[in-house]
Amino acid sequence: MATAEAAHHEEHHHPSGIMRWITTTNHKDIGTLYLSFSLMMFMVGGAMALVIRAELFQPGLQIVDPHFFNQMTTMHALVMIFGAIMPGFVGFANWMIPMMIGAPDMALPRLNNWSFWILPFAFTMLLGSLFAPGGGPASGWTLYAPLSIQGGMSVDMTILAVHMMGISSVLGAINIVVTVFNMRAPGMTLMKMPLFVWTWLITAYLLIAVMPVLAGAVTMLLTDRHFGTAFFDPAGGGDPVMFQHIFWFFGHPEVYVMILPAFGIISEIIPTFARKPLFGYASMVLAVAGIAFLSFIVWAHHMFTVGMPLIGELFFMYATMLIAVPTGVKVFNWVATMWRGSMTFETPMLFAISVVVLFTIGGLSGLMLAITPADFQYHDTYFVVAHFHYVLFSGAAMAMMGGAYYWLPKWTGHMYDEKLGKLHFWLTAIFFNITFFPQHFLGLAGMPRRIPDYALQFTEFNVMSSIGAFGLGFSQLLLVYVVVKCVRGGEKASAEVWDNPKGLEWTVPSPAPYHTFETPPQVR
Amino acid sequence: MTEQAIRQAANRRIITRAVMVAVAMFGFGFAMVPLYDLFCDITGLNGKTGVTDSGSARAQAVDETRLITVEFTGNTAGGLPWEFRPAVAKMQVHxxxxxxxxxxxxxxxxxxxxxxxIPSVAPNRAAAHFKKTECFCFSNQELAPGESREMPVRFVVETDVPQDVHTITLSYSFFNAGKYSSSDAGTGTAGSDAIRRGEKG
Known part of the structure; x- marks a missing residue:
C-alpha cells in the first residue's frame, strides 16, 4: 500500500513551492488554503474591530473621524462574514468532507481551485476600496440604499468584490453538493453521513439559493448608481425599502450559512469527548433541514421598523419564533449526548461546550429581538450587536476554533500544545464575554450601533467592552502561535488521535496522506 | 472507464441543476421588484394610492352621512432645494x-x-380607497429659477373606505428627478414601469 502510494506520488510530479499552491487541485491543499486565508482575514477584520473599540473606549471623538469609523464598521462585517467565517467553513468542508464520506477528493477539483483563487482577488479589491478616493464603503455591510447609491467609487469596488465572493461561494457549494451525492463510499447512505457533512450539504443548498439573490441586489445598486435605473430611487419610481427586502431575503439564510456548519462541527466533537454516539441523529438532520427551510420566510424581522402592516409583523414574528423549535431540538440533543457520558475536557470539547452555552444565549437574545413590539426598542442598538456576536463569534468562530483543535492532529500529524490550547480557550471565552455581555445592557439602555460617539451614561459598559475586545483580539495571536507550532512539530499523533472517535477520517494515518481513499472503504 | 463516464454524467446532471437554480435565483432577485410593486398595489401597503379615471369617480354616489378629514403634508428630499407645501392643511370631504x-x-x-x-397615504388600509383622478405626481415638474407653481390634485375617497377611518393623510415627497428627465417617465426599469402603470390608471 505504502509503495503504491509512493509510486503514485512519483508519477504526478507535483510542482513545488508557490506553484504547488496556485495549481493544486488536491482537496487537502485547498482546504489548507481556505483555512489559512480565513485565519488571515480573521486577523484583518479583528484589527478593524479594535479600531472601533478603541474609538468607543471613551465618549467623544478621539482616534478616528466618524467617516472612517463608519468604514471600519462596514469593512469589519464584510471581512469577517465573507472573508473569515464563510471561507473558514469551506476550508473545513474541503479537508473533511471527502475524508468523512470515503471519497478520494472533491468531485470537481479544478473548480475547487478556482473557487479558492477568486477570493484573494475579491479581497484585494474589497480592502483596496479603503484607499479609493473618498475612502471605503461606509454604509454598513448591508449596503442599504439610498446611502450606498450616494457612496463613492469604493461602493463599486465593494459591489464587484461581492460578485466575486458570490461566484466563489456558489461554485464551492455546487462542488460540495456533487461530492456528497456522487462520491460517497459504498455503504455510506445519506443517513449514515456524519452530521458535519449533512449540515454542509444543506448549507450548500442555501448558498446556491441565496448568493445569486445578493448578486441581483448589488447589480441593481450598480445600475442605479451608473446606468440611470431607479430600482431604489423614489425619484424614478423605485423604493428604498425594497432593497431591504431583497437584501434580507439573502441575508437571513446567509446567517444560517454561517451557523449550520458550526452545528456540524460541534456535533462531531461532543460525541468523541462524551464517548457516546450523538443523541437523536435523525432529529438533528431534520432540525437542520427545518432551520434551513424556515430561514427563507423570516427575513423581514430585520426590518420591523420600516412600517409594515400589523399582519406582516405578526407573521414574521411567529415564523421567527418557530426557528427556536428545531434549534432547541439541537441544543437538547447536544446536552443529551453529554448526559452521563464519560466526558473529558480537551481543548476542542471546551470550545464545543462553550458554543452550546454561548450560542444559546445568543439564540435567546434573538428570540427577544423577534418580539415585534420589543424590537422597536432594540432595533439598531447595541443589543443587536451583542446578539449577533454571541451567535457569530461564540457560535461560528469558536466552533471553528474547536474544529481546528479537533482535526489539527489529523491534518499535521502532530498534537497541538494542549496547555496553550486550553489557555487560548479560557482567554477567548472570558474576554469574549467581557466584550459582548455589557453590550446587551448598552443596547437595552438605548445606545445606537454604528455611532462613533455616545452619551456619557454609556461610558462604563463601553470601557469594559473595549478592554475585553483588546484582550480578545490579542488572545487570538495565541491561536496563530499554537497552530504554527503544531504545523512545525510536536508529539506524534496516532491515527485515531482521540479516544476511539467515530468516523472514517480517523481510519487514515496522521497526518492524512496526500491521497486518501483511492480505493473506497466499505462502510457497514 | 465506463464507471468514470457514468459518474461524470451523474456529476453533470447535478451541476446543471445547481447552476439552473443559481441562475433562476438571480432572476428571482429581479422578479422581486415587480412582485413587490404588485403586492403593494393590491394591499395598499407602503401607502400606495389608488388611481382611477374621472369617469368612474363621478359615477360614485356621494355618501353624505360620513365626513372624512383629509390632511395634506409635503416635503422635499435632499438634493431638491424647493419650497413645497399644501395651500390648505386639511379639508373635510364626503x-x-x-x-x-x-x-x-x-x-x-x-x-x-x-x-x-411621490405620494403616500396613511393609514395603509385607506390607501387603496383613496383615488386620485388628477395629480401633479403623474408627471415630472420642471421649474425655472424662482418660478412657483400651483399644482392641483383631484381625488375621491371611495364610499367603501373602512368605517373606522376618520382621518386620511396625503403626503408628498418631492425628489430631484433631473437624472430621469431625459425621457418622460424614466428609463425603462421596473421602477418606472410602476409610474407608467400609475399614469394609465
Missing part, C-alpha cells in the same frame, strides 16, 4: 365626493430643475 387640493412649489435655486412628487 366619501364619493370629488375634491381638489392645491400644492404650491417654488424653485428657490438659480437653476432650472426637474422634480417628481
Amino acid at each position: 366619501p364619493g365626493q370629488v375634491a381638489e387640493a392645491v400644492y404650491v412649489a417654488r424653485n428657490t435655486t438659480s437653476d432650472r430643475m426637474v422634480g417628481r412628487a
